[in-house]
Amino acid sequence: MTAHPALLPALMTRVVGAGVLSGLTRLSGGANMESFAFDWGEGEQAGGYVLRRAPSADYMADRPFGHVDEAALVMAAYAAGVRAPEVVGVLEPGDGMGTGYVMRRVMAEVSPAKILADPPPSLLGDLGRELARIHSIPLNSVPAAIPLMDTRAALAELRARFLSYGGDRPAIALAIRWCEDHLPEPAAPVLVHGDYRMGNIMVDADGLAVVLDWELAHRGDAHEDLAFGCMTVWRFGALDKPAFGVGSLDEYFAAYEAAGGVRVDRGRFDFWLVYRTLWWALGCLQMGQAWRSGADPTVERVVIGRRTAEQELDLVRLLEEEAPEGERGRALPAPPGVAPVPTGEPTNAEMVEAVQGWIEASIKPASQGHAKFEAVVAMNALGIVLRDLGAGVRAEDAVLAAALLGGTTTLAEPGLLARLRRAVLDKCAIDSPKYAALAAARAEWRG
Known part of the structure; x- marks a missing residue:
């Protein structure tokens, strides 16, 4: 905590009332924000809380809305009956602790691995119902700072970011071009959570307990939220259960529609599944850029930067049906050779x-x-x-990426799909060898 813990009692006295601070612990989760759990109060009046704050003022500089509006949004969701955190106070400049807010702590499980090992029977229905509730929040109750997403403009921004990062990753170029060619017509906007997935929900024996992490919220297409939690990466190895790693898409969609959600359009859902996988591929690259620029010097940033390989693997799996049947059955090129065993000084x-x-x-x-x-x-x-070290595997191919992005090369080109498959398999084996989809892709592609 960059601000001294001695400042926290004054904040809690202001927002809750007099008490005693105990058990202050930084939570390990949270890729972007800092979170601290603690107890406040005395005796039977003591309660658990969580402080969510930005690691630095610079970190919030380019965000579309700050913590004041984020807290207001979470409060609006809570008031609308969504299982959102209960916000009890918002940091002010005089608190000396940056920007953020304090919530009541919910005692439930957040680990995807533990949840998916034995999910409560109601969980898939809970996920559909809660998302329908989020999408039903009246937009006039949402803070004005929560932006409206223009999908065409957002896709153009992803293309620009890709080019700024070198524009040399063929799988990403393929996905950008596919999204541009399959861009759906604008949908009636709803409040989109933006990060609705395993890892951002807490679960107890009764089912879904709370929906966390509202920092990516915006107004937009409901199908974006529907698809995001169904991405391979957020199913945490449960590849046979496409809805959150919990169950089937049909069950999930039925629960969502029964709770008042919009009628699900499978084609629109498929677009957003590719789009958000692409978005996260570029998000991983952006994490590496944040470390490189000095904006976030943590080791976690460079490691997440290498998770791009997971998304490239997933993008090829999502888009391979675009190739002719003969290309889908083509054998893969041979993998790179193994480095020789050293005999001299330590390598x-x-x-x-x-x-x-x-x-x-x-x-x-x-x-x-x-x-x-x-x-x-x-x-x-x-x-x-x-x-x-010594593997000789690179993901960059600027010439091929440019051809895919420009549409002059497609998956109909003989041998291209096989090359892409080999490239993403080899890169993912280096960067994320335990990624569940890697073993599945090897089996499917005989790689």
Whole structure:
């Protein structure tokens, strides 16, 4: 916490009343914001709270709305009956703690792995119902700062970002061109949560307990929210259950429509599934740019920057049906060769392996909370470097990417799909070897 913990009691006294602070702990989750759990009060009057705040003022500078409006949005959702957090206070400049807000803590499970290992029977229906409630929030109750998404303009911005990052990743270029060619007509806008997925919900024995992380909310197409939680990456290995890793799309859509959601258009849903996978591929690259620029110097940023490979694999799997049947059955090129075993002085790979082992044996066991999380992230980063050294695998191909982006090359070109499949398999094996879709793609593609 950049602000001294001594400032928190004054904030809580202002927003809740007099009490005693205890149990202040930084939560390990949250890719963007900082979150701290703590107790406030005395005796039977004590309660649990969570402070959500920005890591720096610069971090909020280019966001469409700040924490004051985000808190107002969460309060509007809570008032509308959505299982949103209960906001009890918003940080002010005089608090000396930056921007953010305080919520009552909900005691429930947030880990996707634990939830998906034994989901409550009602969970898929709860997810459909809660999303319908979010989409039913009257737009006149939503803060004016919450933006309206123009899909065509947003797609153009993704293209511009791709080009600014080098424009040399063929799978991303393929997806951009596909989205441009399949852009749907604008839909009647609703409030879109923008990050409705496993990892941003909490679950207890009775089902869905609370919907978290409203920072990406906007007005837009309901199908964007419907698709986002169904992305492969957010199913956390449950590939046979396309709706959140919990169940079938038909069950999910039926629950959503029964609760008052818009009628689901499968073609529109498919567009948003590709679009948001593309969006997250570029989002991962953006994380790397944030580290490179110094805006966010954490190791987590560079590691997430290498998760682009997961999304490229998923994009090829989503779009391969565009290729002729003969191309889908074509054998893959051979993988790159294995590096020779060293015999002389320790190699770069061996030195990285030594540091990784030291963190595993000495640093991680002695760490707690967020520090332990950071140790694991550092080990992951070194694992990527270890696999990458000498592998001879690169994702960049500026010439092919430009041809796909311009539409002069398509998946009808003989051998192209096989090349793309091999490229994304090899890159994902380096960057995310445990990604569940990697094993599935290898089996499907005989790679």
